[in-house]
Amino acid sequence: MNATQDPGRPRAVRISSAPEDLARLQPLLEAAEAGVGDVPALLALATEAGTTTPKPGSGGTAFLWETLASVTAVDTAAGRILEPHLDAAAILAQAGTETDGPEVPCEGTWGVFAAEAPGLTLEATDTASGAGTVLSGAKPWCSIAAQLDHAVITAHLPDGGRGAFAVDLHAAGVSFADPEWSSLGLREIPSGTVHFDAVPAVPLGGAGWYxxxxxxxxxxxxxxxxxxxxxxxxxxxxxxxxxxxxxxxxxxxxxxxxxxxxxxxxxxxxxxxxxxxxxxxxxxxxxxxxxxxxxxxxxxxxxxxxxxxxxxxxxxxxxxxxxxxxxxxxxxxxxxxxxxxxxxxxxxxxxxxxxxxxxxxx
The missing domain is CATH 1.20.140.10 (Butyryl-CoA Dehydrogenase, subunit A, domain 3)
Structure with a gap:
C-alpha cells in the first residue's frame, strides 16, 4: 500500500492492468463492501457487473480476473456470488457464437450448476410432442438456487453423454430442498439439491459442448x-x-x-x-x-x-x-x-x- 492510498477503502488486486483502468473498479468494490452479508444486494451488483465486465478471450481476460480477485479480496462470499453469474454470461455468449442453437439473453441473476453426486441424477429428454427438451431428476450443490432467476445446468442425455441447458428456476416443476447448510464458511451461500419435474430447458450446444x-x-x-x-x-x-x-x-x-x-x-x-x-x-x-x-x-x-x-x-x-x-x-x-x-x-x-x-x- 502506498502512502496515497486510504487504508479504509477497498483496494483492487492488480494482475496486469494499468492503474487508471483498475480505478474503474472502485465503485464496484465499495458497493461490494457495503453489501457484505446482503445476498440480494450482491446479486444485484453481479447483474450490473455482468453488463460491463469483459468476457474471457475477448481481449480483457486480465481485467475480468482482476474484477473477480478484487471483489473476493473485499469479501469471499461476494466473489463467490459474482463469479458464477459472470461465468454464465460467458457461457451464454459462447453458445450464441459457437453453436447453431437459439441465443439466450443473460437477463436477471444466474448460477452455473455442473456438480454431480452419488444417487442424484438429472436427465434431459425431448418431449414426445417435439415441443422441446425437459429436465427431470435432481441436481446437487446448487448454491443459493432459490434466490436466482436462471441457471446453466448440466444434465445426462439419453445416449449417455452430458449437455448444458439454460433453465428458468421460477418455472413450474422446480423445487428446492432444504440445504441443511451448517457450514461456518460461506454461511450466506447455502448449497443444496434442486429437483426438476419435466422442466423446460434450452440446449446450449450439443452433447459434450459444455x-x-x-x-x-x-x-x-x-x-x-x-x-x-x-x-x-x-x-x-x-x-x-x-x-x-x-x-x-x-x-x-x-x-x-x-x-x-x-x-x-x-x-x-x-x-x-x-x-x-x-x-x-x-x-x-x-x-x-x-x-x-x-x-x-x-x-x-x-x-x-x-x-x-x-x-x-x-x-x-x-x-x-x-x-x-x-x-x-x-x-x-x-x-x-x-x-x-x-x-x-x-x-x-x-x-x-x-x-x-x-x-x-x-
Whole structure:
C-alpha cells in the first residue's frame, strides 16, 4: 500500500492492468463492501457487473480476473456470488457464437450448476410432442438456487453423454430442498439439491459442448482468480497487522518477516502466472486441447498457495483474530471452504495423465 492510498477503502488486486483502468473498479468494490452479508444486494451488483465486465478471450481476460480477485479480496462470499453469474454470461455468449442453437439473453441473476453426486441424477429428454427438451431428476450443490432467476445446468442425455441447458428456476416443476447448510464458511451461500419435474430447458450446444469449449478451462481459471483475491486479502491483513504492531513498538521477528517474504514471493509468482495466462488466452493460444492442462496447473498452484498462506498467517497471529476478529474469522472460514472446489490430488492425477500423453511445455 502506498502512502496515497486510504487504508479504509477497498483496494483492487492488480494482475496486469494499468492503474487508471483498475480505478474503474472502485465503485464496484465499495458497493461490494457495503453489501457484505446482503445476498440480494450482491446479486444485484453481479447483474450490473455482468453488463460491463469483459468476457474471457475477448481481449480483457486480465481485467475480468482482476474484477473477480478484487471483489473476493473485499469479501469471499461476494466473489463467490459474482463469479458464477459472470461465468454464465460467458457461457451464454459462447453458445450464441459457437453453436447453431437459439441465443439466450443473460437477463436477471444466474448460477452455473455442473456438480454431480452419488444417487442424484438429472436427465434431459425431448418431449414426445417435439415441443422441446425437459429436465427431470435432481441436481446437487446448487448454491443459493432459490434466490436466482436462471441457471446453466448440466444434465445426462439419453445416449449417455452430458449437455448444458439454460433453465428458468421460477418455472413450474422446480423445487428446492432444504440445504441443511451448517457450514461456518460461506454461511450466506447455502448449497443444496434442486429437483426438476419435466422442466423446460434450452440446449446450449450439443452433447459434450459444455466441456469441450475452451471457455470451460477459462472459467475454471476465473475461479482461481477469486481464490487469489482471497489470499491477497489474508496477506494484506497480515502485513498491516505487522505494521500496526511495529508502530506500537513491537517490531516483527525473523519468523514473521520470513513468512511475509514467502507470502510475497508466492503471490507475486501467481500474479505473473495469471498475467501471462490471460495474455495467452486473449492471443488465442489457449483455445485447444492444452487449455484444460493449463487450467489444472493454474488452479492447483493457486489452491496450494492459498492453503499455505492461510497456514502461515494463522501460525503468526495465533488464536486471537480467529476468536475476536469477526471479519478475519469470516474470511478464513469462507476461503477454506471455497478452495475445496479444487480437488487437490485428484486434479493433479488428471494433470499427470495429460502430462503422460505429452501435454506439457517441458
Amino acid at each position: 466441456y469441450r469449449r475452451p471457455g470451460f478451462a477459462w472459467g475454471g481459471m476465473g475461479v482461481a482468480a477469486c481464490w487469489l483475491g482471497g489470499a491477497v486479502a489474508v496477506a494484506r491483513s497480515f502485513k498491516e497487522g505487522l505494521q500496526k504492531a511495529a508502530a506500537r513498538g513491537r517490531e516483527p521477528d525473523q519468523l514473521a518477516l520470513a513468512h511475509l517474504g514467502e507470502i510475497d514471493r508466492t503471490l507475486t509468482g501467481l500474479i505473473h502466472t495469471l498475467a501471462r495466462t490471460a495474455a495467452r488466452i486473449d492471443a488465442g493460444e489457449l483455445s485447444g486441447p492444452g487449455a484444460w492442462s493449463e487450467a489444472l496447473r493454474v488452479r492447483g498452484s493457486v489452491a496450494t498457495a492459498v492453503e499455505r498462506i492461510q497456514s502461515l498467517v494463522s501460525q503468526n497471529l495465533g488464536p486471537g483474530p480467529l476468536a475476536f476478529d469477526a471479519r478475519y474469522g469470516k474470511r478464513m472460514a469462507d476461503l477454506a471452504l471455497y478452495i475445496r472446489q479444487h480437488h487437490a490430488m485428484r486434479d493433479d492425477a488428471q494433470l499427470g495423465a495429460l502430462t503422460l500423453k505429452g501435454d506439457h511445455p517441458w
